[in-house]
Amino acid sequence: MFNAFSHLLIRDLRLALRNRHELANPLIFFVLVVSLFPLAVTPTPDALRAMAPGVIWVSALLAVLLSLDRLFKQDYEDGSLDQLMLSPNPLMILVLAKVLAHWLLTGLPLVIIAPLLGLFMSLPMEAVNVLIYSLLLGTPVLSLVGAIGVSLTVAVNRGGVLLSLIILPLYIPILIFGANAVDVAADGMPVRGQLLFLGAVLALALSLAPLATAVALRITASR
């Protein structure tokens, strides 16, 4: 079982690394969207600092949302998804491997580039640290919950808008606590509560989302 997990993980990573330019797209999108805000609203540092947590978190959320397609689309089209479901290993574990690969390829890069955006938006240093922690805890949940949505919509033609319609409401708690943690940290107050909440949601999503994704994949495959 662990073998299957690691094989699938390595396969997904290798597939993605062979297609490097596509790998960078969500990251560039993330930076691009954040840098639109100083242009559209105002470049004064105080205003930027006030809106930075929300802007960075919303952009991260959209970047993950746009990259979710990659999770199952190709496998669905070339039939390897059906093969995965035929394998004797529990589908949950395989889903978990795919989601982990997705997070390593999109969530983690977002976390790594986030400090740069913190500088763009003139966030204080402590807040940048908290931004990293909150993204580190929050982006895996985005991948996990997003996997449910993709597996429901992967067979739908032009499912992109539909996917955002059904997934964005489910992302709201993460957005609230993620952005709020950074916001509170910028004011120099403790953020333990927010980070603990994000951790709790991560634990919940980690245990339930793969189950729901597995069911959703079987529904999609039975079509």
Added chain:
Amino acid sequence: MWNWIQRFSSPKYFYAMSAALIPWFAISALLIGVYGLYLGLFVAPTDYQQGESYRIIFVHVPAAWMSLFIYMVMAISAGIGLIWQIRLADMVAAASAPIGASFTFLALVTGMLWGKPMWGAYWVWDARLTSELILLFLYFGYMALQSAIEDQRSADKASGLLAIVGVVNIPIIHYSVEWWNTLHQGATVTKFDKPSMHIDMLIPLLLMAVAFKLFYAAVVLVRTRNEALYRDRNRRWVRELIERM
């Protein structure tokens, strides 16, 4: 037992039985609703703080209750459809979604109308209004998924799973929104001293809640009947029904 359930949950049997139930629900909803509105609008005392405009709660609060209640009904029947493959349950879930969305919308609109004289603005990012708005989005997502998938069976299964995921999320969304709001602006406009409700106000409120539930029962039966006819349009029992007309 299983055969019994199978028989009674067949769309054909349901179609025949439900026709007799609808008038009862509809008429009692109308009577109780009119009486509740009369008590609420004319008999209940004026609020010492909010004056006459508080009377919108006799529509607003039951509508808000219904919005959550119908989502629960939808998710439970979708779960029944998903687990035991009972088609009627899927039909009930699909028929409930637009009704639930309408009640959510009604709760939002009445909340906004109430907010204008009370808070001085039609829209305040109050915790409850916000979670009601998110609930509306959840309904929209369910309906969008339901209509995007052509094959009826998998549309039911997929949207049913989404409804169940939504139910797991609703408490999390609700409490995070509440927490977000209290962190942001605290008790300024949204909280005022709530005197425990006077009995003359409580009775019309409960009557209206009952009337709304009965109204929902009547409408969901009508919509489920339509759903049954439409989905079984190529089956024998529907053909026979048409021929008999």
